[in-house]
Every structure is written in C-alpha cells, then in structure tokens.
Amino acid sequence: xxxxxxxxxxxxxxxxxxxxxxxxxxxxxxxxxxxxxxxxxxxxxxxxxxxxxxxxxxxxxxxxxxxxxxxxxxxxxxxxxxxxxxxxxxxxxxxxxxxxxxxxxxxxxxxxxxxxxxxxxxxxxxxxxxxxxxxxxxxxxxxxxxxxxxxxxxxxxxxxxxxxxxxxxxxxxxxxxxxxxxxxxxxxxxxxxxxxxxxxxxxxxxxxxxxxxxxxxxxxxxxxxxxxxxxxxxxxxxxxxxxxxxxxxxxxxxxxxxxxxxxxxxxxxxxxxxxxxxxxxxxxxxxxxxxxxxxxxxxxxxxxxxxxxxxxxxxxxxxxxxxxxxxxxxxxxxxxxxxxxxxxxxxxxxxxxxxxxxxxxxxxxxxxxxxxxxxxxxxxxxxxxxxxxxxxxxxxxxxxxxxxxxxxxxxxxxxxxxxxxxxxxxxxxxxxxxxxxxxxxxxxxxxxxxxxxxxxxxxxxxxxxxxxxxxxxxxxxxxxxxxxxxxxxxxxxxxxxxxxxxxxxxxxxxxxxxxxxxxxxxxxxxxxxxxxxxx
Ligand code: SF4
Numbered sequence: 001x002x003x004x005x006x007x008x009x010x011x012x013x014x015x016x017x018x019x020x021x022x023x024x025x026x027x028x029x030x031x032x033x034x035x036x037x038x039x040x041x042x043x044x045x046x047x048x049x050x051x052x053x054x055x056x057x058x059x060x061x062x063x064x065x066x067x068x069x070x071x072x073x074x075x076x077x078x079x080x081x082x083x084x085x086x087x088x089x090x091x092x093x094x095x096x097x098x099x100x101x102x103x104x105x106x107x108x109x110x111x112x113x114x115x116x117x118x119x120x121x122x123x124x125x126x127x128x129x130x131x132x133x134x135x136x137x138x139x140x141x142x143x144x145x146x147x148x149x150x151x152x153x154x155x156x157x158x159x160x161x162x163x164x165x166x167x168x169x170x171x172x173x174x175x176x177x178x179x180x181x182x183x184x185x186x187x188x189x190x191x192x193x194x195x196x197x198x199x200x201x202x203x204x205x206x207x208x209x210x211x212x213x214x215x216x217x218x219x220x221x222x223x224x225x226x227x228x229x230x231x232x233x234x235x236x237x238x239x240x241x242x243x244x245x246x247x248x249x250x251x252x253x254x255x256x257x258x259x260x261x262x263x264x265x266x267x268x269x270x271x272x273x274x275x276x277x278x279x280x281x282x283x284x285x286x287x288x289x290x291x292x293x294x295x296x297x298x299x300x301x302x303x304x305x306x307x308x309x310x311x312x313x314x315x316x317x318x319x320x321x322x323x324x325x326x327x328x329x330x331x332x333x334x335x336x337x338x339x340x341x342x343x344x345x346x347x348x349x350x351x352x353x354x355x356x357x358x359x360x361x362x363x364x365x366x367x368x369x370x371x372x373x374x375x376x377x378x379x380x381x382x383x384x385x386x387x388x389x390x391x392x393x394x395x396x397x398x399x400x401x402x403x404x405x406x407x408x409x410x411x412x413x414x415x416x417x418x419x420x421x422x423x424x425x426x427x428x429x430x431x432x433x434x435x436x437x438x439x440x441x442x443x444x445x446x447x448x449x450x451x452x453x454x455x456x457x458x459x460x461x462x463x464x465x466x467x468x469x470x471x472x473x474x475x476x477x478x479x480x481x482x483x484x485x486x487x488x489x490x491x492x493x494x495x496x497x498x499x500x501x502x503x504x505x506x507x508x509x510x511x512x513x514x515x516x517x518x519x520x521x522x523x524x525x526x527x528x529x530x531x532x533x534x535x
Contacts, residue, residue, distance in 0.1 A: 011093055014088060014090050017041060021226045022224065022273075023223045023273065025055065025091075025224075027092070029091075031058075031062065031065045031092070032172070033057055033063065033064040033065070033100075033101045033102075033103055034066070034089045034103070035053060035054050035057070035104075036066075036067045037104070037105065038114030039068070039114050040070070040071045041071070042229055043068075044068045045228065045229035045230075046231045048220050048221075048222060048236045048237075048238060049220070051222035051236065052220040052221065053168055055221070055222070055223035057172065060169055062173070062176060065090060066089060066091065067089045070087065073118075074114075076113070078478065080478065085121065087118060096122045097122050097135070098136075100136055100137065101136055102124065102138045103139045105140075105142035105164075106140060106145075109147070109461050110456065110457050112468065115152075116471060119138070126155065127198070128154065128157045128198050129201050132181075137157045138155065138158075138197075139159075139160060139172075139175075140152045140156035140197070141162075141164045145161040147414050147415060148413075150207060152468070153198045153204060154197070154198045154465050157185045157197050158175075158188045160194050160211065161209065161211060162193055162209070162210025163211050165217040165220070166214055167192070170191055171188040174187050174191060175187070175188050182199075193209060195207060195208045210257075212258060219237050219239060219268050221237040221271045222235055225275070225276060231307065234276075235279050235280065237271055239263055239286060240288070241261045242259055243257070244260040245288075247350075249413065249416055249418050262289060265295055268281070268295065269298055278304060279304050281295070281308045282309045284310070285310070286311075293323065300326045306327030307327075307329075310335065311332060311333060312351070313336070313351050313355040313356050314350075314359075316332070316359050316362055321362055330368060330369045331371075332363045332370075333373075334359055334371070335374040336349070336374065337374065337375065339387060340385075343379055343381075343382055346382075347376075347379055353393060357400070360397045361401075371397070371402070371403050371404070372404045372405075372406065373405045374405075374406050376408050377410065378423070380418060382410075382432075384432070384435065387439075388435075394443075394444050397444075403445070406448070407448040409429050411423070412458065419462075420462070424451075426452050426455055429454070456484045459488050463491065470487040471487070473486075
C-alpha cells in the first residue's frame with residue numbers, strides 16, 4: 001500500500017482516493033443508501049462482501065454510496081469523543097446522517113467499536129430505540145451474523161442474517177416502498193432472514209436463520225480496485241462459496257453453512273475486468289476447488305498477478321506453486337491451527353505433520369522467500385506438552401525453509417461445536433507464547449496477536465445484546481483493555497456448557513441459533529460460558 005504523503009481534510013482525502021479508483025459507481029447520482037463500513041477505507045475496500053453489495057445495489061437499483069470509519073478513529077485506544085469531524089459519503093460528499101438508509105456490514109465482533117464510533121461520530125443516535133423520524137434507518141448484517149448477531153441488536157433497526165446478496169436489496173426496496181419509519185422497519189424486519197433490532201427498550205425478536213444467496217447471484221466480485229486497499233489494486237472474486245470441511249472451531253464449517261458451492265471455471269474468469277492487474281481468489285476453501293490449478297494458470301497466462309485467500313498445506317503441488325510464483329507469490333501461507341498433532345485432531349483440522357513437512361519442502365525447494373504458518377493456541381484440552389511439540393516441529397520445519405508463525409488465541413464461536421468453551425486465560429496464553437518464543441528464539445519468527453484482545457472478542461462472541469451496551473461503555477472510556485475489563489465486570493454470570501464431541505457436537509452445530517428451551521426470553525442467544533477470565 002502506498003503511503004499517503006500528507007494530511008488532507010476529509011473532502012480532499014475523498015477526492016484523492018476517488019481519483020485513484022477504477023470502477024467507482026454512482027458518483028453524482030442520488031442514492032437512498034449509504035453503505036457505511038465500521039473500519040477505515042483500506043479495510044472496507046478489501047471486503048468482498050461490502051464491494052459486492054455496493055455493486056448489486058448500484059446495478060439493480062436503487063443506488064448506493066460508500067462511507068468508512070475515518071482513519072483517525074481506528075486505533076483501539078482513542079479518547080472519545082474526538083475532535084468533531086463529519087462522516088461523508090464518497091460518491092456525493094454528503095453527511096451519512098442525511099441518507100434515508102445506512103447499511104453496515106460488520107465482519108467480526110471487535111468491529112463493534114467501529115459501529116459505535118461511526119454512528120455517534122456521524123451524529124446518528126447510537127441506539128435504535130433513540131432514533132426518530134428524522135434519523136436514517138440503520139440496517140446491519142455481515143459475516144458477524146454467522147457467529148453472534150445478537151451483539152448488533154441494540155444498534156440496528158433491521159438485522160439481516162447470513163448472505164445478503166438477495167436479502168439486502170429486498171430490505172432496501174421494502175423500506176423505500178413502505179411509508180412511515182416504524183412501518184418500514186417492521187416490514188423489512190418481517191422479511192426472510194431479517195428481524196427488527198431493539199427499537200423498543202428490552203424488546204427482542206427471535207434471531208432469524210441465515211440467508212443463502214441464490215446460485216445465479218454468484219460469483220461475488222468487487223466493483224472497485226484501488227491502490228489504498230489492504231489488498232492493493234487487487235480485483236477480488238469468489239470462485240467458490242463455503243466449505244465442506246468440519247473443523248470444530250470454524251463458523252464456515254460445512255455443517256453450519258450448507259457446504260461448498262463450486263462455480264464453473266469460466267464463472268470467475270468471465271467477470272475479471274480488463275484493467276485488473278491482480279486477481280484475488282477469495283473464499284473459505286479456495287484450495288479445495290477441483291479446477292484451482294487451471295484457474296490460477298489461466299489468470300497467470302493472461303499476464304495478471306494472483307492472490308489466494310487461504311491455502312491448504314495438503315493441496316500444494318509443484319506445478320501449482322510454480323504458477324503462484326509466476327503470479328507474484330513470494331511467501332506461501334498455510335494454516336495449521338492446532339499447535340500439535342493431537343490438537344489438530346481435536347479441531348478436526350485434517351492437516352498432519354506430514355502435510356506440513358511436505359509443504360515446507362516444496363516451499364524451500366522452489367525458491368519462495370518463506371513459509372508462513374497460522375497457529376491458533378488455547379483451544380480446549382491444549383497443554384504445555386502441545387507447545388513443546390510445536391517447538392520441536394517448528395525447528396524441523398525451519399531446516400527446510402525460512403519460517404514465520406503467527407499466533408491467534410482460540411475464541412469459542414456460536415454455531416460451532418466448540419461454542420461455549422471457556423477462554424484459555426490471558427496469563428496462560430501469554431506464558432505459553434513465552435515458552436514457544438524461548439524455544440524458537442533466533443530460528444523462527446513469531447508474530448503473536450495479543451491474547452488480551454482475544455479475550456475481549458471472546459466475551460463479545462459469547463454473550464447477548466447486553467454486551468453491546470458494555471461495548472459503548474468501553475469505547476466511551478477510551479477503548480483500552482482496562483476499559484473493556486471494567487465494562488465487562490458488571491455482566492451477569494452465565495454458565496458454560498460441557499465440551500461436546502462426535503454426534504452431540506454435530507447436533508449442537510445443526511441447532512445453530514435455535515431457541516434455548518431453558519430460557520423464558522424470546523431472545524435466544526444467551527447461552528455460552530461466563531467470561532470468567534481474570535485478566
Ligand atoms: S477452518 Fe478452513 S477448512 Fe476448516 S471448516 Fe473452516 S474454512 Fe473449512
């Protein structure tokens with residue numbers, strides 16, 4: 001990504017960014033919808049879902065503009081409120097509070113900070129129950145609805161769950177066709193895969209089941225390429241959707257999302273625009289595509305660079321790697337997730353030491369700069385012996401290629417068999433990381449994500465709408481870790497569920513957001529473990 005040389009005011013910045021985009025839609029055309037992304041421009045423009053919905057709303061009507069969390073409001077720790085600044089749409093440089101509909105796509109739980117900052121900063125009442133006829137109708141959806149949509153309920157007027165290629169245009173048309181704010185919200189909330197947010201204090205509807213896009217809506221592909229995206233100047237396209245595998249920690253697992261939908265080879269190729277110099281193949285399980293080698297070869301033969309969102313170690317072949325090298329790859333990144341063979345079995349990851357050794361051999365022998373390995377520590381039953389096995393194995397791998405390992409900490413997610421599992425503990429996770437770092441010092445580069453933020457994500461993932469109110473408290477108190485810890489301290493106790501495997505786990509995953517029969521509340525997602533961590 002190119003560095004921006006100087007500070008521009010918001011209007012200047014928007015002009016500068018628009019001038020570098022290819023494929024911008026809806027400029028200087030009135031639109032009733034602004035798609036407001038709760039992270040900055042470079043992140044939002046790398047979201048295939050955000051780009052796809054923007055493209056669909058512009059292609060099929062009624063038109064949509066974009067807005068983003070101002071860059072200055074991104075840091076996790078930020079005194080609030082910051083100096084006043086307007087939140088403007090890019091296509092018409094209009095304050096977003098002046099649009100009839102604000103649509104927000106939320107990727108994951110920690111983006112709740114961005115929701116709070118964006119809405120408040122834009123002058124839109126933060127809570128759905130406080131909005132009036134003068135305010136926009138706020139529609140929310142996005143990947144976070146596959147894990148914990150209840151977190152969004154205090155903030156949205158209408159919630160759309162799951163894939164929204166069909167649901168969002170329908171909701172937008174329904175809102176525009178229904179006179180009166182309250183009636184429009186009720187009508188949109190009654191649509192399939194949708195519900196009304198907390199528009200009245202304490203009123204929650206049962207969460208809807210997840211939408212699934214019709215096959216003719218696929219592939220998803222981006223409208224705009226820009227040098228300022230995290231995936232700089234990359235045209236994004238999804239050659240398959242979903243995953244047929246069953247990793248026990250993953251919200252994309254086939255049992256939850258209906259499996260993998262494979263598109264014909266020509267489908268993604270036919271939508272690549274002439275100006276695209278790089279093509280990013282995005283999807284949960286792209287390397288499971290039967291025709292992936294041919295797809296990559298065709299892109300590379302057309303003179304374009306290529307990127308793939310996820311590579312599986314057991315699917316790498318010499319020919320495939322050679323094409324990736326021709327397409328600009330210097331680092332090969334694969335996920336191991338479990339830090340030992342035993343933990344990979346617990347997670348049902350179906351990647352073995354043998355697969356990882358073979359991947360390292362291939363990467364080393366074909367001239368790539370390095371192998372990057374994703375690890376997820378702290379999953380249920382993990383012990384110090386697993387960390388010791390990782391150290392031994394990583395040293396073995398590092399003899400075959402230069403090795404970098406990134407570490408995240410396991411966060412139990414709804415709609416997975418490991419839902420409700422406790423958090424490993426910040427101190428435990430930090431001590432384990434320290435042990436691994438000491439064992440690999442000077443041999444393997446380690447890039448850990450701080451376990452304390454995984455704990456915040458864990459609490460946000462495992463609780464109901466009440467945690468949205470605690471998030472407001474944390475953001476208003478500066479958003480540092482201490483602020484989150486204090487905000488969560490007043491959450492009422494919840495009791496964890498037992499670890500389930502095998503058939504019971506599969507049953508649990510199928511039930512998804514089904515009502516909790518022990519709960520008197522019509523709101524159904526208040527299950528899960530107590531945030532019992534003692535940070
Ligand atoms: S971790 Fe990857 S392979 Fe496993 S279910 Fe999720 S998307 Fe599929």
